Amino acid sequence: MLVGPRLRVYAPRLFRTGYPMVSSDGSDPGSAAGYGASAAAVDGRRDIILAYRDRLIPRSELHFLRRLYVGFERLRPLWVGRSRDDGLADLGDEAVFLGREGVLGTWDREMFKHFGVLPPVPDLRASRPRLVHAHFGRGGALALPIARALKIPLVVSFYGADATKDKQYRKRFPPSVFQRRLHAMWDEAALFLCVSGFIKEQLLARGFPPEKLLVQHSGVNIDPDYGPDDPAAPLYVMFAGRFVEKKGVPSLIEAVRRLEAEGRTVRLVLVGEGPMEQELRQAASALKQVEFMGWMPNHELRRWMRGALALCVPSQRASDGDAEGLPTVVIEAMAAGTPVIGSRHAGIGEAVEDGETGFLIPEQDPDALAAALRRLMDEPNLRRALGENARQAAMENFEMSAQSRRLEQRLLGVIAATYTSGPTR
Incomplete structure (x- = not known):
């Protein structure tokens, strides 16, 4: 596990908030066992990728974000964010909160947000991550300085409002972090993954580079014990x-x-x-x-x-x-x-x-x-x-493990292209 005096790192199973995170069979629904995934269990030999979500993690997002990685066999996500959501539940993997404890941590996080100054995180660099996978458009803008500092590729996933809300893209003063870094993100990110073809069309219309846009559907667990309901039951x-x-x-x-x-x-x-x-x-x-x-x-x-x-x-x-x-x-x-x-x-x-x-x-x-x-x-x-x-x-x-493996192959492709031919542009 990562350790370090200036890095807030938490081991698996320490995110307990009282929200029920156990399946009816007693397994963790976010774990490989709970989702019925193959034996892609946590393996220290797998390469680390940084999964960036600025706020870790709203409970409305927990399941669909964790499902993305459940079929991974060669890569392992390390969650990274600036703040902890009030409804945070067990992530099942290590997680890093950027910044020191107390008042200095507030300073660290504001400097990171507005100026891209990465807080002192020597052990994050020591984990030798191969890629940053940022969730939501704003997350991509915030994670861009991490990718730059660690000299690793950036992949950004878009899910809805981050592609469709006009105010996200409308010029204003002062501009938001997303607006300030948008063109740099277009240039420097390796891929933009879209949860649907509709989102891809929205990003194309906003000027995103078409050669970097791919549709990556989310998947769900298919219950093997499914059986038809009683047709006489009240619906x-x-x-x-x-x-x-x-x-x-x-x-x-x-x-x-x-x-x-x-x-x-x-x-x-x-x-x-x-x-x-x-x-x-x-x-x-x-x-x-x-x-x-x-x-x-x-x-x-x-x-x-x-x-x-x-x-x-x-x-x-x-x-x-x-x-x-x-x-x-x-x-x-x-x-x-x-x-x-x-x-x-x-x-x-x-x-x-x-x-x-x-x-x-x-x-x-x-x-x-x-x-x-x-x-x-x-x-x-x-x-x-x-x-x-x-x-x-x-x-x-939309089977979960198949979609997850597809995502892993795409991220592995970015990693291979980056480390054999230089950064993807």
């Missing part, structure tokens, strides 16, 4: 995600209200949290059966998905330009054998095939959403067929 309509504008939850609430007005019994289950929660609670107060479930650990979320009539993903472009990449819950539901009703928005259509694995509807269209739900309620055999097709599509296109 519910489900949403899972952040309560923010781009998720389009008001359209779902309105669709359920219209179904209730027809005399139908509809149970609505909303999983998540976020700044719009009180507004949504007020909007849903007139519904007969609605439950706000709060945040839910991944294994429990999957169990709820399996019992749902459908997972509804009525996403929309927000007023500030924020949009989805490809919501992981879409693939989670498909893997659970549950049809998805999603908007024709961002990358959702790259996973959901209309009429085959679910339904695609226009953005902000409660009538279309209600019609899709009505059809599934009236045709249980259709719901089952769509769910089976969805699970098969998830297995073929």
Whole structure:
């Protein structure tokens, strides 16, 4: 394990916050065992890459970020960030927080953020990392000085708002760190990985070098013990995600209200949290059966998905330009054998095939959403067929270990090109 007087390094299993991070079988869902990955268990002989997330790690991101590396066999991530998220759970790998303890650490982190001055981290250099993999566009800008100081290549992954929000790219004074370093990042980063084809198109339109853009989908665990639900069991309509504008939850609430007005019994289950929660609670107060479930650990979320009539993903472009990449819950539901009703928005259509694995509807269209739900309620055999097709599509296109191995091969390719031909430009 890394040690050093000025480096805050934590060993595996020391990030305990009280959030349940254990699968129903008792395994850690972020570990190779918990995810059912091959024997790519932690091996000190594997080369280290730095996985940079400025804030380590919001619980809404923990599972999808850790899944990226679960199939790695030749590389091992060492997490690096400036600050610790209040909801941080067990990362399962070493993690480095840049900067010293106390007041000096605050100075270190501000100098790093604004001027790219890397805090004194001799043991980070001694670990001989081969590459920096930064998460989100802002993370790429912040990690650029690390790649420069250590003379290693930089790869940046984009997931949604970091590509779609206009304010991220609009000129302003003073410019943000991302804006100040954007052109340097275009020149110096080896690759920009996009969670969907839609995100790739957004970055192309913003001037990113096309030869450096690749689509890298996220993957999910495919449960080998999957079995069909009892067709006679009462079903519910489900949403899972952040309560923010781009998720389009008001359209779902309105669709359920219209179904209730027809005399139908509809149970609505909303999983998540976020700044719009009180507004949504007020909007849903007139519904007969609605439950706000709060945040839910991944294994429990999957169990709820399996019992749902459908997972509804009525996403929309927000007023500030924020949009989805490809919501992981879409693939989670498909893997659970549950049809998805999603908007024709961002990358959702790259996973959901209309009429085959679910339904695609226009953005902000409660009538279309209600019609899709009505059809599934009236045709249980259709719901089952769509769910089976969805699970098969998830297995073929979004299996976690396969996507993780693809990512590792791409990072290994960057490393090979860098150390045989010089830095990738």
